[in-house]
Structure formats: structure tokens, C-alpha cells
Amino acid sequence: ALAEVADHVVALAEAEDLPGHGAAVSLEVPVALNVNENPYAPSPGCVADIAAAVAQAATTLNRYPDRELTDLREALAAYLTRESGVAVEPAQVWAANGSNEVMLQLLQAFGGPGRTAVSFAPTYSMYPEYARDSVTGWVAGRRREDFSFDLDHAESLVEEHRPSVVLLPSPNNPTGTALPPEVVSPLATMLRQNGGGVLVVDEAYAEFRRSGVPSALELLDDHPNLVVTRTMSKAFALAGGRLGYLAASPAITDALRVVRLPYHLSSVSQATALAALGHADELLGAVAELRRGRDDLVRHLREEGYEVAESDANFVLFGRFEDRHAVWQGLLERGVLIRETGPDGWLRVSVGTPAEMDAFTAALAAVRENAM
Ligand code: PMP
Numbered sequence: 001a002l003a004e005v006a007d008h009v010v011a012l013a014e015a016e017d018l019p020g021h022g023a024a025v026s027l028e029v030p031v032a033l034n035v036n037e038n039p040y041a042p043s044p045g046c047v048a049d050i051a052a053a054v055a056q057a058a059t060t061l062n063r064y065p066d067r068e069l070t071d072l073r074e075a076l077a078a079y080l081t082r083e084s085g086v087a088v089e090p091a092q093v094w095a096a097n098g099s100n101e102v103m104l105q106l107l108q109a110f111g112g113p114g115r116t117a118v119s120f121a122p123t124y125s126m127y128p129e130y131a132r133d134s135v136t137g138w139v140a141g142r143r144r145e146d147f148s149f150d151l152d153h154a155e156s157l158v159e160e161h162r163p164s165v166v167l168l169p170s171p172n173n174p175t176g177t178a179l180p181p182e183v184v185s186p187l188a189t190m191l192r193q194n195g196g197g198v199l200v201v202d203e204a205y206a207e208f209r210r211s212g213v214p215s216a217l218e219l220l221d222d223h224p225n226l227v228v229t230r231t232m233s234k235a236f237a238l239a240g241g242r243l244g245y246l247a248a249s250p251a252i253t254d255a256l257r258v259v260r261l262p263y264h265l266s267s268v269s270q271a272t273a274l275a276a277l278g279h280a281d282e283l284l285g286a287v288a289e290l291r292r293g294r295d296d297l298v299r300h301l302r303e304e305g306y307e308v309a310e311s312d313a314n315f316v317l318f319g320r321f322e323d324r325h326a327v328w329q330g331l332l333e334r335g336v337l338i339r340e341t342g343p344d345g346w347l348r349v350s351v352g353t354p355a356e357m358d359a360f361t362a363a364l365a366a367v368r369e370n371a372m
Contacts, residue, residue, distance in 0.1 A: 002364055003217040003314050005161050010012060013318075023218040024372060025037040026113045026233075027135070027156070027258065027292060029332065029335055029336065029359060030336075030339040030359070031223070031335055031336040031337065031351040031352065031356050031359045031363075032337050033335045033336065033337060033339075033349050033351075033352050033356060034338055034339040034350065034358060035090060035171070035239075035339070035350065036205070036313070036314055036315045036350045037233075037234075037235055037239050037350065038120070038233075038236075038237035038239070038286070038290070038314070039237070039285075039290075039350075039351075039352040039353045039356060040237055040286045040353070041237065042238075042276070042279070043096070043192050043279070043282060044190050044235055044283075045279070046276060046279040046282065046283075047273070047277075049278060049279065050051065050271075050272050050275040051107055052275070052278060053166040053271040053274060053275040054268055054271050054272060054275075057267040057268050057271035058268075058270065060122070060259065061267060062253050063264045063267075063360065064106075064127065064265075065263050065265060065266055065270060065364060066268040066270065067262065067263050067264075067329075069227060069270060070090075071270070071274060072265075072270045072273055072274055073090040073091075073093040073094070073095065074090045075089075075273075075274055075277045076093045076245050076273075077089055077090045077092065077093045077139075077247075079117075079277055079280055080217060080230070080247055082280075083106070083207065083215075083284075084215045084217040084218065085125055085218075086218050086219065086220065087133060088217065088218040088220070088247050088289070089117055089250075090109050090245045091250040091253065091318055092220070092248060092250060092253065093207065093246070093247055093253070094245060094246050094248070094252075094253040095243060095244065095246075095273070096244055096245075096260065096264060096265060097243070097244070097265060097269065098233060098243065098244045099202065099229045099231040099240040099244030099245070099246075100126060100229065100244065101242075101244060101264070102229050102244040102245065102246050103126070103127075103130050103200070103202070103229065103244075104130050104133060104134065105199055105256050105259050106130075106198070106246075107130045107131060107133070107134035107136055107165060108134050108159060108163065108231075108259040109182065109255040109256055109258065109259045110164050110165050110197070110198050110255070111130075111131065111134045111135075111136030111164055111165050111214055112134060112135060112136055113135045114138075114165060115136050115137065115163075115164040115165075116136065116137040116138070116139055116163040116165075116319055117130070117131045117137070117138055117139070117163060117164070117165040117166070117167060118139045118140075118141060118154075118157055118158070118161060118163040118164070118165070118166045118167070119140060119141070119155075119166070119167040119168065120140070120141040120143050120149065120150075120154065120168070121140045121141070121143065122143065122147070122167060122172075122174060122175060123143075123167075123172055123173070124167075124169050124172075124173045124174075124202065124340050125341070126191070127167050128140070136164075137161075138343050139157065139207060141153055141154060143172075143175070143177075146271065146309075147172065147175040147177045147178075147309055147317075149168075149177070149179055149180065149183055151183045151186065151187065153233070154166075154183075155186070155187070157194070158187070158190050158194050158197075158217055159194060161188075162194045162195035162197070163191070163195075163298055164196075164197040165197055165198055165199050165200060166187065166191060166197060166198070166199050166200065167202060168184075168187075168199065168200065168201050168202065169202035169203075169205075170201055170202065170206070170216065171200070171205045171206075171208070171209060171311070171312040171313040172204070172343045173204070173315070173343040174315070174317050174339070174348045175311075175317050176309050176310065176311030176312060176315060176316060176317055176348075177309065177310060177311075178209055178210075178312035179212045179216070179313070180212045181199065181215065181218075181219075182215075183220050184201060184216050184223075184226070185198070185219055185223065186347075187199055188219070188222075188223040188225055188226050189223070191249065191281070192223075192224075192225055192360040196225065196292065197225065198225045198226070198227055198248075199225060199226050199227065199359075200227045200228075200229060200253065200283075201226070201227070201228050201229070202229050203214035203215060203216065203217075203228055203229060203230050203231070204229065204230065204231045204234060204244075205234055205235075205245055205313035205314060205315075206230060206235075206288065206314070207234070207235035207284065207287050208234070208235070208287060208291055208294065208312060208313050208314045209312040209313075210291070210312050210367070213312055215228065216228045217247060220247060220248065220249070224249045224251065224252075225249075225252075226248065226249075227246055227247075227248040227252055228246060228247050228248070229244065229246040230244070230246065230247075231243070231244040231245070231252075232244070232245075232273060232277075233288050234277060234314060234321060235274045235278075235283065235284065236283050237276075237279075237286065237299075238272070238273070238276050239281060241269065241272045241273060241276065242269060243273040243276075252325075275352045287341045289299050289322060290351050292349045293312075293353075293354065294311055294313070294314060294316060294351045295354075296357070297309075297316050297349070297351060297361075298311060298316055298358060300361060301316065303334070304365075307319050307320055309346075314351045314372045315348055315349060315350045315351060316348070316349055316351070317342050317347070317348050318346065318347060318348075318349070319344050319345045319346035319347060320345035320346060321345055321347065322345075324340060324344070324345055324346065324347050324361050325340060326371070327347060327364075327367055328340045328347060330363075330367035330370065330371075331360070331363050331364065332364075333364075334363035334366060335359070336359055336360050336363045338350070338360070
């Protein structure tokens with residue numbers, strides 16, 4: 001009977017042409033540059049601290065975890081304050097299992113039947129899925145040709161649809177484009193004047209932004225409907241730990257307390273994240289190296305004649321290819337897995353270690369040679 005149920009679910013998904021999340025395709029390859037992970041595993045010191053913290057948490061696993069995430073929210077607030085220079089209070093912070101869950105909770109709290117969520121394509125492929133899973137209407141606007149954000153277009157969509165949620169990644173995935181600071185405030189204000197929706201600036205890759213690019217955290221005090229989400233998956237090299245978080249007004253974190261499942265964040269997750277936060281300096285050192293690797297990669301690809309989108313993230317969108325699938329396949333045959341995503345003709349590659357970048361650029365040169 002279970003198999004029948006599984007078949008039924010698959011058939012339903014196929015009938016409705018529902019997209020599964022593309023990143024779920026996982027292949028065993030020597031060089032995996034497809035899901036924007038941090039290529040550096042936690043250091044032995046960090047591993048030891050995480051192991052000790054988890055061992056301590058294990059002594060009380062008969063009890064439910066702290067549902068208020070008290071210590072963790074305090075540590076995350078202190079980290080955000082330090083990283084951005086903006087004073088963030090623990091009452092403004094909320095956390096869940098990855099920013100994926102944070103976003104779903106936001107859609108559960110502020111979306112729902114009869115309400116609309118808006119984003120601007122090309123953008124993060126999970127947004128329409130959060131909308132679908134929370135039965136929220138979905139409207140995809142567009143970015144300009146160069147992937148920059150078009151405030152006039154966004155404002156006209158807000159007037160037309162009066163969305164309850166606007167999702168705006170900065171830097172954007174898959175293009176790497178950071179939002180110019182001057183668009184966030186007008187959009188947040190406009191949302192308040194058009195039905196009171198929340199503006200979610202998804203800063204999953206914020207730590208990789210180039211110097212001089214501000215964080216939307218700076219605008220939190222001005223806008224009670226502004227939410228800034230972050231994750232430990234990228235800069236903190238903790239994708240497997242599943243820890244995402246946000247900063248917003250306490251009224252918003254209270255709304256999330258209504259929809260979260262009881263004890264949604266395990267004691268083990270809380271202990272792991274706290275221990276990793278203790279290694280922030282070391283981890284952000286690796287981020288600085290990855291930013292240099294990103295800038296080198298952009299320069300190299302441009303020198304090779306490719307079109308490359310400006311990137312403030314730990315990945316680069318490049319092209320354009322007549323047949324991008326053939327290039328993706330050719331790289332895979334040479335042991336390098338990247339992501340076939342974004343507008344047609346473009347491919348996305350995550351920034352790995354220098355050795356991984358060498359493997360990627362060599363494979364790309366070989367694929368081009370082969371095609372000539
Ligand atoms: N937002 C964006 C823009 C992302 O690219 C990702 C992950 N690829 C996430 C959110 C979710 O990350 P996580 O759930 O690991 O925090």
C-alpha cells in the first residue's frame with residue numbers, strides 16, 4: 001500500500017508538472033561545484049568543539065530542547081552586530097532548520113490562501129515551492145537584462161498585486177547580483193502603504209559581498225515590515241548542520257512562534273550552531289579567501305571571452321552557450337559537476353578550493369577545445 005501511495009504522489013507531481021528541487025540530483029564526482037557549498041570542512045578545533053557541545057547536549061536528550069533558542073538567538077544577535085555594525089537584539093532574531101525552513105515559516109505566517117508572494121526572475125528556485133507549499137499565490141516579476149533589480153517594475157507589481165510577501169535575495173541566486181541599497185527602503189515603504197506586506201531580503205550569501213556593499217540589516221530600524229534572512233550553510237561551512245536565521249522586528253519573530261512546530265530546532269542543532277559560532281573569526285577568514293577565489297574566477301572567465309555576471313556571492317553565472325547542456329555534460333565527463341540553472345545559455349559554478357578551480361578551468365578549456 002505504501003508503494004501505491006508513493007506512486008500516486010509521483011503521478012500527481014508529474015501530472016501537475018511540479019518541479020522537484022533540482023539540487024536534489026546528487027552525483028558522486030571528484031569536483032562538486034553545484035550547490036554553492038563552502039569547500040572547506042570545519043577545522044579540527046571546530047570539529048572538537050562541536051563534538052564536545054553535542055556530547056553535552058546528549059546528556060539531556062530525554063528532555064525537549066529550549067523552544068525559545070535563548071542562547072543561540074543571543075549568539076546570533078552578537079554575530080550579526082559584529083558582522084554588520086548594526087546593533088541587533090536577541091528579540092529580533094529567529095532560527096530554524098536552514099533558511100529554507102525560516103522562509104517556509106515566513107510564508108506560513110504571512111502568506112496563505114488568498115494572499116500573494118512576489119519575487120523577480122531569474123531567482124532562487126525554491127521560492128515558488130514555498131508559495132506552493134503554503135498555498136500562497138505566486139507572481140514572478142523580472143529582472144533587467146543584466147540581472148539588476150528594476151525598482152519601477154517592482155513597484156508596479158506591488159501596486160497591482162498588493163503582495164503579503166516579497167522575496168528578494170541579495171546577493172541573488174543564481175546570478176550573484178547584490179541589491180543596490182537604495183531600493184530596499186522605497187520597496188518596504190511601498191509595501192506598507194499597499195496592504196502591509198513584509199519584505200524579505202534573503203542574505204544567504206551576504207558574507208561574500210564585496211566591500212562597500214551594505215547589508216539590509218542597516219535598514220531594520222526604519223522598517224517594521226523588513227526581514228533579513230541569513231544562513232550558517234555558506235559562510236559558516238555548516239550546510240549539513242541546517243541552521244538558518246533571520247533578524248526582524250520582534251512583532252515578526254512573534255508571528256513565527258505561532259506557526260513553528262513545537263521544539264522545531266533540536267538540542268543537537270542548537271549546540272552545533274553555538275559551537276560553530278565560537279569559530280566565526282576562523283570561518284570568516286576562509287570566506288575572505290573564497291571571495292578572492294571568486295574575483296579571480298570572474299577575471300579568468302572574462303579573459304577567456306565568456307560573459308560573466310557581476311558576483312557578490314560564492315558562485316558565478318557565466319555563458320553564453322548555444323547548448324549549455326552539452327557544456328555541463330562535457331564538464332561532468334571530466335569529473336566536474338556544476339549547475340545547469342538560470343536563463344537559457346548560462347551556467348552556474350560554485351567557488352571551490354584553488355585546486356577545484358584549477359580542475360574546473362582546465363575541464364572548461366578541454367570542453368571548448370573538443371567543441372572546435
Ligand atoms: N536562499 C538562497 C538564495 C539560497 O541559495 C539558499 C541555498 N542554496 C538558501 C536560501 C537556503 O539555504 P539553507 O536552507 O541551507 O540555509
